Amino acid sequence: MTQPVANTAVPQPGPLYRLQQKFASTSVAAKIVAGLLILVAWELGVTFFAPKFVARPTNIIAVFPDVITEPEFIEATLSTLFAVLQGLLIALVSGTIIGIAMGRVKVFDRLLNVYINGFYTMPMIAVLPLLTIWFGYEDSARLATIVFAAFFSIAINARDGARSVPPEYLEVARAYRARQRDVWFDITFMSSLPYLVAGFRLAAGRALVGAVIAEFFVSLPGLGMYILSHTRSFAHNEAVVGVLMLAAFGLLFEATMNGVMRRFFPWYRREDRKD
Amino acid sequence: MLNLINSDKRWVRWATFAAGLLLGLVIWEIVGWSFNPAFMAPFIGGDGHPGAGTRLVAFFGDEEFIDSFASSARLFATGFAIAVVTAIPFGILLARLTWLRISLESYILVLYVTPMVALIPFILSIMGFGFWPKVLVVVLFAFFPILYNTLEGARSVKPELLEVARSFRTSELAIWRDVLIPYTLPFALTGVRQALGRALVGMIAAEFFLSTSGLGEELMVASRNFNMASVLATIILVTVIGVILMRLAQSLEQRFAAWRGIEQ
Numbered sequence: 001m002t003q004p005v006a007n008t009a010v011p012q013p014g015p016l017y018r019l020q021q022k023f024a025s026t027s028v029a030a031k032i033v034a035g036l037l038i039l040v041a042w043e044l045g046v047t048f049f050a051p052k053f054v055a056r057p058t059n060i061i062a063v064f065p066d067v068i069t070e071p072e073f074i075e076a077t078l079s080t081l082f083a084v085l086q087g088l089l090i091a092l093v094s095g096t097i098i099g100i101a102m103g104r105v106k107v108f109d110r111l112l113n114v115y116i117n118g119f120y121t122m123p124m125i126a127v128l129p130l131l132t133i134w135f136g137y138e139d140s141a142r143l144a145t146i147v148f149a150a151f152f153s154i155a156i157n158a159r160d161g162a163r164s165v166p167p168e169y170l171e172v173a174r175a176y177r178a179r180q181r182d183v184w185f186d187i188t189f190m191s192s193l194p195y196l197v198a199g200f201r202l203a204a205g206r207a208l209v210g211a212v213i214a215e216f217f218v219s220l221p222g223l224g225m226y227i228l229s230h231t232r233s234f235a236h237n238e239a240v241v242g243v244l245m246l247a248a249f250g251l252l253f254e255a256t257m258n259g260v261m262r263r264f265f266p267w268y269r270r271e272d273r274k275d
Numbered sequence: 276m277l278n279l280i281n282s283d284k285r286w287v288r289w290a291t292f293a294a295g296l297l298l299g300l301v302i303w304e305i306v307g308w309s310f311n312p313a314f315m316a317p318f319i320g321g322d323g324h325p326g327a328g329t330r331l332v333a334f335f336g337d338e339e340f341i342d343s344f345a346s347s348a349r350l351f352a353t354g355f356a357i358a359v360v361t362a363i364p365f366g367i368l369l370a371r372l373t374w375l376r377i378s379l380e381s382y383i384l385v386l387y388v389t390p391m392v393a394l395i396p397f398i399l400s401i402m403g404f405g406f407w408p409k410v411l412v413v414v415l416f417a418f419f420p421i422l423y424n425t426l427e428g429a430r431s432v433k434p435e436l437l438e439v440a441r442s443f444r445t446s447e448l449a450i451w452r453d454v455l456i457p458y459t460l461p462f463a464l465t466g467v468r469q470a471l472g473r474a475l476v477g478m479i480a481a482e483f484f485l486s487t488s489g490l491g492e493e494l495m496v497a498s499r500n501f502n503m504a505s506v507l508a509t510i511i512l513v514t515v516i517g518v519i520l521m522r523l524a525q526s527l528e529q530r531f532a533a534w535r536g537i538e539q
Contacts, residue, residue, distance in 0.1 A: 027377060030374060030377050030378040031377070031378050031381055033378065034378035034379055034382070035382065038382065050401070051401070053400075054401060055397075106280075106281050106283075107280050107281065107291060110288060110291035110292050110295060111291060111292075111294070111295035111298070112295065114292065114295060114296065115295075115299060118514065118518075121472070121514060121517050121518050121521065122510065122513075122514045122517070123472070123475050123476045123479060123513060123514070123517060124476070125476050125479045125480050125483070126479055126494060126509070126510050126513045126514070127510060128483075129494050129495065129497075129498030129506055130498065130506055130507070130510065132498070133313075133314065133498060133501065133503070133506075134314070205388065205390075208390055209390045209392055212390055212392050212393055213392050213480065216392070216395070216396075216484060217483065224392075224393070227393055227396055228396045231396035231397055231399070231400045232396070232400065234400065236397065236400070239396065239397065242393070243389070243393045243394065246389070246390055246393050247385065247388070247389045247390075250388045250389065250390065251385070251388065254388065
């Protein structure tokens with residue numbers, strides 16, 4: 001039986017990990033049948049009750065190869081992906097520094113905590129008009145949205161991670177007169193890594209949403225814009241491929257993070273709840 | 276001095292916290308005054324530099340703004356209520372029908388991680404402008420966090436309890452009332468808390484991208500007119516509403532948390 005941990009984000013396996021577990025452990029047949037039933041219901045529902053342009057599975061499959069080889073689609077995907085990665089990198093570096101500083105230095109924590117938490121709760125979509133005024137209707141507005149979306153969850157988790165450093169480690173380090181640099185990098189940073197991974201996972205999802213919203217709002221070339229312009233011209237099947245691409249990014253990212261967690265921090269894997 | 280700052284005395288903590296708030300406000304005020312009012316507004320403000328805080332207070336006497344607020348509130352309440360009354364019973368039903376839960380849960384997880392914003396253009400194109408498409412957006416944003424968490428609860432219902440209930444020929448109603456609901460409700464409330472934040476985003480997204488109305492419209496119009504005081508005031512208002520709703524949900528969640536038992 002584990003001790004209840006108060007209010008801190010304990011890194012835990014994400015939805016995809018559970019999904020993999022489920023696929024491995026329970027009857028796959030039931031899932032496949034249910035999936036097929038959903039697809040059939042979608043197909044029939046659209047055929048009989050919806051206008052012709054509405055997407056349905058058979059048409060999506062038909063357009064799928066064309067869309068993913070289309071230069072416009074590839075360009076849009078790369079544009080969004082690149083912006084998300086760039087924004088995540090900025091947020092990761094700055095968020096980690098500020099978060100760890102807050103976790104280890106009490107004054108920073110007391111001064112900044114209210115702001116970090118406040119901005120974290122702020123719906124990022126409401127900040128969008130502000131960011132477009134400050135950064136103009138161009139790429140940098142999208143980048144700013146992504147950084148804003150990602151920064152605060154990384155900082156909050158880095159803070160929790162730095163606070164979770166076992167005090168004995170720090171005492172031992174002091175007893176052996178370890179250098180200040182080693183205390184920061186080898187002890188504080190290393191032991192907050194799992195929290196950083198958890199924060200990064202959360203941030204990545206938010207960053208993707210931020211990128212799409214910014215593209216809608218600022219009309220930048222990217223996956224969000226691809227979806228928007230194709231639904232506007234009633235090419236819903238092509239647009240659905242864009243949505244699938246977004247979902248795939250989300251799942252791919254989850255899978256990578258789970259792999260990292262399992263490979264490098266196997267001791268942090270929490271036991272799955274028994275069914 | 277350093278010892279005093281780092282001490283854990285209550286008044287030191289509060290003093291640092293207050294100093295942080297004050298420092299933030301002072302910086303905001305200075306930044307606000309030193310930029311063009313079309314670019315940044317101070318908090319209190321004055322001649323030529325309208326302040327965001329002052330505007331926020333003025334909003335409460337502005338009838339047009341109160342109308343927008345009411346329209347947003349109606350959208351949010353309708354969408355959220357629909358999400359709650361559909362997702363929770365569905366989640367509990369999944370606790371009762373294990374085969375249905377096993378076959379559907381993977382798909383629910385996939386939908387939970389899919390960014391719902393990407394579906395807004397489809398809703399616009401299929402359903403057009405009006406009140407109900409916007410409600411649908413809010414419902415979509417709120418539905419899956421609630422369902423996903425209720426599902427977690429559904430998985431935690433012990434099969435032995437259902438077996439015992441069955442062997443004592445318990446009525447269906449009693450099973451729901453005494454086993455299923457107490458087990459899943461605390462989890463559902465966690466979902467409700469998560470969903471509040473998402474539904475707020477959904478509400479503003481719907482008001483931006485579908486027919487503009489409510490607080491979203493206020494934000495749009497203010498930003499088009501470079502009325503920074505109003506933009507900032509509306510953002511503060513939305514954030515404060517979010518924080519208040521989240522706190523309410525949290526206290527509700529804590530009230531029922533005991534039902535989760537020792538395992539949690």
